[in-house]
């Protein structure tokens with residue numbers, strides 16, 4: 397019987413649920429949120445509009461957006477013990493500090509225990525504002541500076557850069573961060589979102605699911621790719637060394653980071669927006685070499701593109717962060733800021749028609765055997 401069971405390792409190609417949130421066509425390289433093309437959203441919407449769209453299902457009108465934006469801004473507060481926790485863990489990786497702080501929020505804020513759709517929306521809005529605050533406070537504290545208080549006059553993206561650096565960002569820098577968040581906001585049953593849905597499947601609360609999602613995002617095969625791409629760019633050093641680097645990786649059968657995706661066989665549609673950003677920012681800042689190294693890697697990887705191995709969203713994002721002077725270990729936390737609405741809405745969707753997610757593993761261990769007392773072993 398066991399020989400006839402088909403195992404889908406990694407759940408590759410398996411539909412586990414229906415979802416009305418986003419659609420990915422991996423063959424054509426297309427992505428839409430709630431029926432809107434990612435290209436239209438990346439060029440015409442703000443992150444706040446995209447959050448509203450994902451959570452409520454439609455684009456907001458002016459009044460709806462104003463109310464939603466006011467709720468996000470009102471939520472820019474952290475209980476004092478969170479700063480103590482950040483101070484106590486300041487030497488840790490920012491992703492560990494973030495996960496620990498979100499977990500502590502679950503204990504510190506009694507509302508976080510509530511379930512039901514209204515509670516998930518209220519807690520989701522609060523966490524969307526608190527996550528960038530935690531990351532920025534940690535960055536300041538570990539560098540011996542006081543946390544920068546949120547500025548209620550700034551957008552989500554501009555306020556994030558303000559809290560991180562204590563300087564008002566230029567409009568271009570704020571917009572680039574805004575677009576980055578939009579591009580990362582939602583992506584179907586990716587590993588961290590799936591993990592969050594598994595948590596909600598047990599009727600746990602949203603904070604618990606976000607802790608699960610943060611743990612899952614952190615790995616290099618998922619959210620950690622941008623950091624690894626930047627390390628790769630430094631290792632390559634100059635564009636003329638890219639081909640040899642790729643050849644050596646392929647020979648060792650190791651992944652070239654920033655390439656490949658479980659769903660896309662065509663180029664990830666989000667990559668082009670990041671590519672344009674890297675090229676423009678690099679030229680403006682007199683540092684075009686990073687873009688040139690990346691493009692040399694793309695050139696060297698071209699023979700493999702026909703096998704569906706193309707750049708993914710995180711191939712270009714690390715260089716943008718580097719050009720902004722953001723430390724490499726903040727790249728995954730930045731992904732988390734963007735992915736918040738996707739996690740929240742998928743948790744809401746899971747809760748609406750909840751079911752325990754519990755697949756099977758096919759046993760291939762020893763046959764039944766007799767227990768041997770320890771004195772006879």
Ligand SMILES: CC(=O)SCCNC(=O)CCNC(=O)[C@H](O)C(C)(C)COP(=O)(O)OP(=O)(O)OC[C@H]1O[C@@H](n2cnc3c(N)ncnc32)[C@H](O)[C@@H]1OP(=O)(O)O
Nearest residue numbers: 616617618619621650651652653654655656657658708710
């Ligand atoms: C935001 C995100 O999470 S996007 C992904 C970010 N991650 C990365 O950039 C890390 C590098 N990429 C990878 O490790 C992989 O592409 C993953 C984990 C993202 C997807 O992996 P899978 O879905 O398992 O890829 P899949 O098994 O279909 O790969 C097909 C073939 O391409 C190869 N391959 C996949 N990605 C890469 C890569 N980046 N470099 C070289 N070869 C690769 C596989 O080894 C496999 O080869 P084989 O058939 O000879 O064994």
Ligand SMILES: O=C([O-])CC(=O)C(=O)O
Nearest residue numbers: 583585586587658659709
């Ligand atoms: O969808 C995935 O497998 C990975 C992911 O989160 C993304 O590409 O944004």
